[in-house]
Amino acid sequence: xxxxxxxxxxxxxxxxxxxxxxxxxxxxxFACGHPDLDLCAVTTVAGNVGLARVTANALSVLxxxxxxxVPLAEGSAAPLxxxxxxxxxxxxxxxxxxxRLPPAQARPVDVDATDLIIDTIGAAxxxxxxxxxxxxxxxxxxxxxxxxxxxxxxxxxxxxxxAGRGNVTPAAEYNIWAxxxxxxxxxxAGWTVTMLGLDVTMQTGATEAVLRRMSELGPLGSGLLLPAxxxxxxxxxxxxxxxxxxxxxxxxxxxxxxGLVPARVQVEVSGLFxxxxxxxxxxxxxxxxxxxxLVAMRIDVDKFWDVTLGTYARVAAAMGx
Numbered sequence: 001x002x003x004x005x006x007x008x009x010x011x012x013x014x015x016x017x018x019x020x021x022x023x024x025x026x027x028x029x030f031a032c033g034h035p036d037l038d039l040c041a042v043t044t045v046a047g048n049v050g051l052a053r054v055t056a057n058a059l060s061v062l063x064x065x066x067x068x069x070v071p072l073a074e075g076s077a078a079p080l081x082x083x084x085x086x087x088x089x090x091x092x093x094x095x096x097x098x099x100r101l102p103p104a105q106a107r108p109v110d111v112d113a114t115d116l117i118i119d120t121i122g123a124a125x126x127x128x129x130x131x132x133x134x135x136x137x138x139x140x141x142x143x144x145x146x147x148x149x150x151x152x153x154x155x156x157x158x159x160x161x162x163a164g165r166g167n168v169t170p171a172a173e174y175n176i177w178a179x180x181x182x183x184x185x186x187x188x189a190g191w192t193v194t195m196l197g198l199d200v201t202m203q204t205g206a207t208e209a210v211l212r213r214m215s216e217l218g219p220l221g222s223g224l225l226l227p228a229x230x231x232x233x234x235x236x237x238x239x240x241x242x243x244x245x246x247x248x249x250x251x252x253x254x255x256x257x258x259g260l261v262p263a264r265v266q267v268e269v270s271g272l273f274x275x276x277x278x279x280x281x282x283x284x285x286x287x288x289x290x291x292x293x294l295v296a297m298r299i300d301v302d303k304f305w306d307v308t309l310g311t312y313a314r315v316a317a318a319m320g321x
Contacts, residue, residue: 011038012154012252013127015120017075017113019047019134020057021087022097022228023245027133027159028058029224030246030308032065033315034253040128041120042072043113047134047178048087049095051077054134057095059104064224065315068106075113075138079179087174090232097231099224117142118149125152129252133159133245135175140182143189150191158186159248161265161278162198163295169276173198176267177276184267193293195265196247197278200258200299204247205240206232213309217316225312246308251296254307259298262291 014037018024031039042062044055055074062070078084091097109116117138121128130153132139139156143149150156160175160183168174176183187193206214206229214221214229232241251258264284268277284291 011036012129013038013040013124014129014131014249014252015041015043015117016249017043017045017117017130017132017134017138018058018245019045019054020061021048021054021095021134021245022091022232023243024048024133025057025061025096025099025224025228026243027245027249028061029065029220029315030311031249032062032067033311035314036253037249039067039070041116042070043075043116043138044072045075045113045134045138046077046084047175048091050084050086051075053095055108056103059106059108060101061224063104063106064101065220066318068104071109071116072106073111073113073116074108076141079135079137080140080181082179085178092231096228098227100227101224113138114142114145118146121149121152122146126154128153129155129157131157131248131252133175133248135178136160136182136186137179140185143186147189150189153191155194155252156191157194157196157248157251159196159201159245161195163263163278163280163297164199166277167198169273171274172276173278176278180267180269180276183276184269187265187267187292193265194251194260195278195293196251196258196296200296201244201247202242203299203301204242204244204304206243207240210240210305210309214312217312219319220312220316243308247296247299250304250307257300257304257307258296260294261297263293263295264291265293265295
């Protein structure tokens with residue numbers, strides 16, 4: 001059975017660039033189910049695991065969630081200048097923790113991710129929000145090849161970075177650290193980056209109460225959500241495994257869940273201890289480049305989980321439980 005299609009009115013079109021990854025998989029499921037989102041394309045980038053695996057995972061999640069129709073293109077297998085360093089220690093060798101989804105029947109489209117991003121957004125300027133929940137390699141390549149992309153998007157949203165702490169190093173969050181040169185180029189591309197970073201995403205721990213509600217979601221809960229998060233629980237902090245990437249798509253659907261602060265964000269690329277740090281200046285002087293980001297610093301956690309679990313319930317209902 002097909003997943004629920006976007007509701008009446010004007011659903012927000014989304015192109016999702018991702019590296020599934022446990023929380024990327026949960027973000028895909030959210031984008032498939034929220035009534036105010038229209039997931040129009042997916043692109044993949046090497047990150048949490050290698051490119052072949054993240055692509056297979058994304059296809060499997062789309063099919064499992066009832067959206068095998070969404071076009072998916074493979075992107076970059078390595079960062080711009082550095083070797084690929086994965087996060088299998090967090091996401092497991094498969095990238096999806098302990099979830100074991102059936103292999104997808106669909107295959108990637110016969111174009112590169114950069115082409116799909118440029119062509120899809122260029123065909124509908126001002127209509128599509130570009131969301132990135134992995135390393136920013138594909139986005140940097142796309143905006144370098146077509147600088148007008150920065151003007152064509154309805155908005156550009158990332159899960160990445162932090163105004164404070166890191167997670168892969170004390171200073172850097174993984175998605176930025178994995179390809180800091182790409183991230184630096186993206187923040188300089190002339191658009192406003194909506195940054196959903198660790199400042200808010202670390203607050204989204206899936207508590208025991210949340211996990212109990214997920215257990216009521218039939219195959220979606222038992223086949224994807226719970227076994228994937230079980231892997232996260234083994235490496236997460238107290239308070240439950242956070243669902244970082246879901247925040248990025250949740251902001252597009254329900255921006256009132258978050259409080260954003262204008263900032264000037266620059267990415268450190270050469271620091272011995274700080275490579276990948278998103279240096280965030282909330283008191284930027286207007287004459288020195290001005291702001292280039294809106295940084296999430298507040299989240300309504302209870303409402304976030306009500307929205308997220310309600311969205312997953314829509315997907316579960318469409319799957320027939």
